[in-house]
Amino acid sequence: MTNLINQTASALAGLLADGTVSSVDVTRAHLDHIDAVEPDVHAFLHVASDAALATAARVDARRAAGEKLGPLAGVPIAIKDVLATLDMPSTAGSKILEGWIPPYDATVVKRIRDADLIPLGKTNMDEFAMGSSTEHSAYGPTHNPWDLDRIPGGSGGGSAAAVAAFEAPLALGSDTGGSIRQPAAVTGSVGVKPTYGGVSRYGAIALASSLDQVGPVTRTVLDAALLHDVIGGHDPLDSTSLTDVWPSMTAAAQAGLKDGALKGVRVGVIKELNGAGFQPGVKQRFEETLALLTAAGAIVSEVSAPNFEYAVSAYYLILPAEASSNLARFDSVRFGIRVNPDDGPLTSERVMAATRDAGFGDEVKRRIILGTYALSAGYYDAYYGSAQKVRTLIQRDFAAAFDQVDLLVSPTAPTTAFKFGEKLADPMAMYLNDITTIPANLAGIPGMSLPMGLAPEDGLPVGLQVMAPARADARLYTFGAAVEQLLEAHWGHTLLSQAPALAHTEMFATEGGAV
Amino acid sequence: MAAKAELMDYDKALELFEPVLGFEVHVELNTKTKMFCGCANEFGSGANTNTCPTCLGLPGGLPQVNRQAIESSIRLGLALGCEIAETSRFARKNYFYPDTAKNFQTSQYDEPIAFNGQLTIELESGRQVTVDIERAHMEDDAGKLTHMGGAAGRIQGADYSLVDYNRGGVPLVEIVTQMIEGAEADAPEIGKTYVAAIREIVKALGVSNARMEEGNVRCDANVSLRPRGSNILGTRTETKNVNSLRSVERAVRYEIQRQAALLTAGGTITQETRHWHEDTGVTSAGRPKSDADDYRYFPEPDLVPVAPSRAWVEELRATLPEPPAARRKRLQADWGFVNLEFQDVVNSDLLDVLEATIAAGAPAQAARKWWTGEIARLANATGVSADSLVTPVQVAALIELITDGTLTDRLARQVLEGVIAGEGTPSEVVASRGLAVVSDDGALIAAIDQALASQPDVLAKIRDGKVQAAGAVIGAVMKAMRGQADAARVRELVLERAGTAPAESAE
Numbered sequence A: 001m002t003n004l005i006n007q008t009a010s011a012l013a014g015l016l017a018d019g020t021v022s023s024v025d026v027t028r029a030h031l032d033h034i035d036a037v038e039p040d041v042h043a044f045l046h047v048a049s050d051a052a053l054a055t056a057a058r059v060d061a062r063r064a065a066g067e068k069l070g071p072l073a074g075v076p077i078a079i080k081d082v083l084a085t086l087d088m089p090s091t092a093g094s095k096i097l098e099g100w101i102p103p104y105d106a107t108v109v110k111r112i113r114d115a116d117l118i119p120l121g122k123t124n125m126d127e128f129a130m131g132s133s134t135e136h137s138a139y140g141p142t143h144n145p146w147d148l149d150r151i152p153g154g155s156g157g158g159s160a161a162a163v164a165a166f167e168a169p170l171a172l173g174s175d176t177g178g179s180i181r182q183p184a185a186v187t188g189s190v191g192v193k194p195t196y197g198g199v200s201r202y203g204a205i206a207l208a209s210s211l212d213q214v215g216p217v218t219r220t221v222l223d224a225a226l227l228h229d230v231i232g233g234h235d236p237l238d239s240t241s242l243t244d245v246w247p248s249m250t251a252a253a254q255a256g257l258k259d260g261a262l263k264g265v266r267v268g269v270i271k272e273l274n275g276a277g278f279q280p281g282v283k284q285r286f287e288e289t290l291a292l293l294t295a296a297g298a299i300v301s302e303v304s305a306p307n308f309e310y311a312v313s314a315y316y317l318i319l320p321a322e323a324s325s326n327l328a329r330f331d332s333v334r335f336g337i338r339v340n341p342d343d344g345p346l347t348s349e350r351v352m353a354a355t356r357d358a359g360f361g362d363e364v365k366r367r368i369i370l371g372t373y374a375l376s377a378g379y380y381d382a383y384y385g386s387a388q389k390v391r392t393l394i395q396r397d398f399a400a401a402f403d404q405v406d407l408l409v410s411p412t413a414p415t416t417a418f419k420f421g422e423k424l425a426d427p428m429a430m431y432l433n434d435i436t437t438i439p440a441n442l443a444g445i446p447g448m449s450l451p452m453g454l455a456p457e458d459g460l461p462v463g464l465q466v467m468a469p470a471r472a473d474a475r476l477y478t479f480g481a482a483v484e485q486l487l488e489a490h491w492g493h494t495l496l497s498q499a500p501a502l503a504h505t506e507m508f509a510t511e512g513g514a515v
Numbered sequence B: 001m002a003a004k005a006e007l008m009d010y011d012k013a014l015e016l017f018e019p020v021l022g023f024e025v026h027v028e029l030n031t032k033t034k035m036f037c038g039c040a041n042e043f044g045s046g047a048n049t050n051t052c053p054t055c056l057g058l059p060g061g062l063p064q065v066n067r068q069a070i071e072s073s074i075r076l077g078l079a080l081g082c083e084i085a086e087t088s089r090f091a092r093k094n095y096f097y098p099d100t101a102k103n104f105q106t107s108q109y110d111e112p113i114a115f116n117g118q119l120t121i122e123l124e125s126g127r128q129v130t131v132d133i134e135r136a137h138m139e140d141d142a143g144k145l146t147h148m149g150g151a152a153g154r155i156q157g158a159d160y161s162l163v164d165y166n167r168g169g170v171p172l173v174e175i176v177t178q179m180i181e182g183a184e185a186d187a188p189e190i191g192k193t194y195v196a197a198i199r200e201i202v203k204a205l206g207v208s209n210a211r212m213e214e215g216n217v218r219c220d221a222n223v224s225l226r227p228r229g230s231n232i233l234g235t236r237t238e239t240k241n242v243n244s245l246r247s248v249e250r251a252v253r254y255e256i257q258r259q260a261a262l263l264t265a266g267g268t269i270t271q272e273t274r275h276w277h278e279d280t281g282v283t284s285a286g287r288p289k290s291d292a293d294d295y296r297y298f299p300e301p302d303l304v305p306v307a308p309s310r311a312w313v314e315e316l317r318a319t320l321p322e323p324p325a326a327r328r329k330r331l332q333a334d335w336g337f338v339n340l341e342f343q344d345v346v347n348s349d350l351l352d353v354l355e356a357t358i359a360a361g362a363p364a365q366a367a368r369k370w371w372t373g374e375i376a377r378l379a380n381a382t383g384v385s386a387d388s389l390v391t392p393v394q395v396a397a398l399i400e401l402i403t404d405g406t407l408t409d410r411l412a413r414q415v416l417e418g419v420i421a422g423e424g425t426p427s428e429v430v431a432s433r434g435l436a437v438v439s440d441d442g443a444l445i446a447a448i449d450q451a452l453a454s455q456p457d458v459l460a461k462i463r464d465g466k467v468q469a470a471g472a473v474i475g476a477v478m479k480a481m482r483g484q485a486d487a488a489r490v491r492e493l494v495l496e497r498a499g500t501a502p503a504e505s506a507e
């Protein structure tokens, strides 16, 4: 039998459509693989084996009955735990929501169910999406399939690792400052942050409302496009959802696979995202990719975005400010855990305080305090107000850049995957890691990360970030698919085929003895 | 129980201090659904049944703006003489309280939908007072807490509290006045009259059910005292949720007397919210409130700005009813009522039906007499509202029957009973119950006898049982009576006079 877990989603869709395999077979193969590698990877917080197999069986039966199904019907998918799911706990990686099963589905979850995809389970993340490593998950970190001692990126490390470790062909992520793209970069997978408003946020547990965006996490650009077409489009339940009629992202990706797709495409290299602080191997692969692009007919030039230097500062004011308010609802009154104070009277205020003290992790508390401070009377103008002005300046930088070029590129992250604990003690170092991805969120434009090789010094994946003007998501897919094809032709294989095979932990004891 | 504070004699307080007022009136809109979700906006449903992820503040819930609520807010703003913002934004007001599901209220801060309005009210003395409106902004209501186990439903001493989020997310418009100076001894009446005027306006606009007892209109009254001869404002208190017109008047008066006594005794006023106790007629201290209360307002990122087009605003302006005060003035003049008569109509809430009755042709005094007299009496007796018993058109028809002599007042009361009993229009009741004044039949009968005599062939046909032949006679009679006859009655009498029907006994 074909190796079902190594297939792309589009290949699986073909095998399912022509009856070569059943959805139950495909789902069971992934569940078996999850069983085998989860002790190493810990990409999932919840695996819904029985429900997945039952759903797969229903889809198979409907297909057998001759029903016309959607292109991804029967294909398994992993869901980031930030999304509300009717039948699975939704904790956003936080202890405060331990065991909470929402009474509703997020719009994107409803859409993948309506399209007959098979939800496998919920993936790990930094608590409330605050982090770049999953080390801030209340349920323990996810391990990078390329090197289990390293972070898988964050906050969506679980979704990226699940896809990179072949536990799922597709996953849903959310990206507030890079939480889809940076994990994609460090795990050798593909991740897309759509235009703000392109995909509904209804049912996505909010971190920073003006920055959050749900998007696809996959192994190929075409797969991302297929998933984007399922989840995208207007949702009246999200007031910031755009009413645009979107072109087919799948068709856009397919267009990129045609000869000459890169010819004449104007590609801008952002000067400010190609300088100091970038790992040599990252810079090297980036330069090589630019050379390949030029050889393929693209016109590569340098553009400047002078206000990007303020992006991280602005981001770390806007995000905590909005988060401090969004996270106020976690008060033990209506849902989630409830913790009573050790002593003293049981007033609602004291129960709220005790619950939040016990339920939130340090990083969450840090950002709530920062945000509360930034919004306080007398500080608002200096902090939140100024940060919003920076946001406008960054949007202008992008507008000026897109006057000159069709797309902008940069390395997705300054470095390859770092080791656990490396940046945990230094929040500023962790925050600066997002310097490349944050500007797209501040401007609301779409961004993609796709693999562009392994860094020579550590053999770990390096990601290429591509950004397009707002609403031009299709352009990303055309270009991304073309670049992916160009690079794979150059390498002679896919990047993920080079990932080390994962073993069962229980077969080995560490040097010190028991794990 | 709140103890009654030391109070100063009211006149004495006014001699020493000038009261300065301010009001925040919350109006609950009567939209079908809530402000930011599709849940029903309904009073009296089972606890927490009108809820969803959004109004319960569940993780992932997002708001959607109710267009009808925006429309109602704009119309209310226009009725208060406000400017309507070209672009208006929602803002989050952050504070923790269990009745506030999101732990922030979605309100408006620096960009309210309506601002800079004016409302002129008239006191009983005839004094006109113009109240400047600072702003009218939109926000969502909180849920309702019920404290269990303590005394009289108060939070102090309660064992636990129940929370019902049905009201959470119901659309509110908060109308904030500028400081009202120069109220002098009229201060309590100004409070009452102002709130009454707001209630009347929202009712006329149809944007709220305007029932104060159900909390549709709630008033927070700010009162401070300025010592005579000083130009420094005193510290204010904010008496919350004063929920009847009479209470507004009493609470303002109470605060003036309480603050005056306290200040004169060398005390200081604490800037605080105060609770009004309807039963004992006193206010008691709530929580301290300082101008530095920090709600950490910021623009609501989950909603886009509301930018009502000027065309829409003008369209809505055209739908505004005549201002209630102006309308009252006009109607009283048109109808020629003396003050007492007019007040009686207003107080009985009969202005609308009276206007409709008069529009249907009834003389004003007769309409007033019937509505405030017999109809109001029957309504009181059965515990329903007068306008639920009969329609203005029916009352006008009844009055016309009296005017044209068909009915006496005594007969008309019986006809009214028949109409209320569902027996049909007044004419139908007259016919079916045979209640018309008998003497009128005399003229009819004469006309009928004459018509029958002049058409002997028709008379013969009727006598032969060809009843439809009576039509020719009926036509002639109606013509002779210039239409002032009930055709059904004429028909009855024609058949009677022709000898085919038994003569009916007189009433």
Ligand SMILES: [Zn+2]
Pocket: B034, B037, B038, B039, B050, B051, B052, B053, B054, B055, B056, B169
């Ligand atoms: Zn609701």
